[in-house]
Amino acid sequence: MASRNPPDHKRLTGFVRLRNRRGNRLAFVLLRITRRDFGFCLTSLFVFCLGSALYQLNGGASRILINVGYHLVCPQALPFPSQVVYNRVGKCGSRTIVLLLCSLVDIHRFTLISSHIHNKTRLSEREQANLIRNISTAPQPYLYTRHVHFLNFSRLGSDEPAHINIIRDPIHRFLSNYFFRWFGDLRGEENHVVRTPGMKDDERYLDINTCILENYPECSNPKLFYIIRYFCGQHPQCREPSVWALETAKQNVLEHYLLVGLLEELEDVLLLLERLLPHFFTDVLNIYRSPEYMKLGNQTVTVQKHSPSLKALRVLYQRMEYEYKFFNFIKHQFHLTKKKIGLKTHPQTSRRFSGSLQKNRLLDKLEEETEDLLTWREQH
Numbered sequence: 001m002a003s004r005n006p007p008d009h010k011r012l013t014g015f016v017r018l019r020n021r022r023g024n025r026l027a028f029v030l031l032r033i034t035r036r037d038f039g040f041c042l043t044s045l046f047v048f049c050l051g052s053a054l055y056q057l058n059g060g061a062s063r064i065l066i067n068v069g070y071h072l073v074c075p076q077a078l079p080f081p082s083q084v085v086y087n088r089v090g091k092c093g094s095r096t097i098v099l100l101l102c103s104l105v106d107i108h109r110f111t112l113i114s115s116h117i118h119n120k121t122r123l124s125e126r127e128q129a130n131l132i133r134n135i136s137t138a139p140q141p142y143l144y145t146r147h148v149h150f151l152n153f154s155r156l157g158s159d160e161p162a163h164i165n166i167i168r169d170p171i172h173r174f175l176s177n178y179f180f181r182w183f184g185d186l187r188g189e190e191n192h193v194v195r196t197p198g199m200k201d202d203e204r205y206l207d208i209n210t211c212i213l214e215n216y217p218e219c220s221n222p223k224l225f226y227i228i229r230y231f232c233g234q235h236p237q238c239r240e241p242s243v244w245a246l247e248t249a250k251q252n253v254l255e256h257y258l259l260v261g262l263l264e265e266l267e268d269v270l271l272l273l274e275r276l277l278p279h280f281f282t283d284v285l286n287i288y289r290s291p292e293y294m295k296l297g298n299q300t301v302t303v304q305k306h307s308p309s310l311k312a313l314r315v316l317y318q319r320m321e322y323e324y325k326f327f328n329f330i331k332h333q334f335h336l337t338k339k340k341i342g343l344k345t346h347p348q349t350s351r352r353f354s355g356s357l358q359k360n361r362l363l364d365k366l367e368e369e370t371e372d373l374l375t376w377r378e379q380h
Contacts, residue, residue: 079279090118094166100288101145107283110143123149131151167260175208225320241322253330268343
């Protein structure tokens with residue numbers, strides 16, 4: 001009887017044929033795929049390299065691609081930075097920015113926390129820790145704004161937010177604050193009663209030149225030392241005019257602030273905020289220029305404001321030496337940021353916050369006169 005199993009050499013031959021047949025099929029498939037897609041792969045690689053080069057040359061992805069990626073690819077992702085703190089300096093356009101944020105919050109759906117505490121800028125260690133903890137637990141993305149001196153989140157063990165702020169010419173800020181506290185703004189002159197209760201008429205209508213030249217408390221240090229405190233921080237030494245306070249404020253700006261703008265160049269500030277924080281400030285400039293906003297914003301203009309004499313301005317300028325050194329430092333940093341972004345420094349179309357033309361000319365002349373004096377003091 002014949003064996004049902006084939007001889008060993010026949011079985012080995014069949015196995016070799018089967019393996020060769022499988023190998024031929026695999027080679028055929030690979031060869032077919034290569035011929036079909038080799039040109040496509042090369043084209044894709046070329047397009048990818050070209051796109052990468054254009055991406056780098058243009059400073060990153062366009063706003064359209066970012067929005068598409070955000071809404072389609074990862075709709076739950078938070079924007080970066082998702083935590084922003086605006087410790088707004090008094091009488092430096094802060095109400096203008098808050099009004100704009102109130103219009104933007106519904107459009108971009110971020111959390112806006114605007115504190116109504118205006119007269120407590122210095123906090124104890126415990127108050128700082130509690131405030132930082134409350135801010136840090138807010139739903140992100142959030143923007144917190146309050147009149148408060150710089151808070152160092154990292155020193156107290158919390159994630160560091162992006163800090164922003166706006167300042168203005170120190171004398172312009174002082175005059176705006178002086179007359180606002182005395183007489184209020186266009187929303188209603190009764191505002192001043194809340195801020196200066198019990199003030200007598202002879203005090204309220206005190207001539208600004210008399211206040212400055214006769215060294216009344218409202219027109220002398222430490223009240224004139226104001227802007228630097230917001231950037232120096234909560235340390236007791238930040239309260240008095242000194243080189244230490246000035247240098248500490250500068251260092252905090254360099255290390256912690258994403259942007260510190262100038263109110264005199266507000267439209268450029270808004271443009272930069274759109275570029276740097278698009279999730280919060282996209283379209284802010286269009287809103288600012290709209291007739292509806294202009295009508296609302298003009299109500300915050302201080303009333304009964306007038307310019308001191310050149311002699312009084314000269315005295316103010318000398319008393320505010322550190323304030324002007326800090327202001328010039330911020331101006332340099334702000335213009336450097338504009339240059340990096342590609343914005344040219346040019347006169348703003350609106351001079352609403354820059355004071356009268358006569359006062360600006362006086363201050364320009366005053367700055368030229370006193371610059372040599374300040375330089376001489378530093379050298380001697």
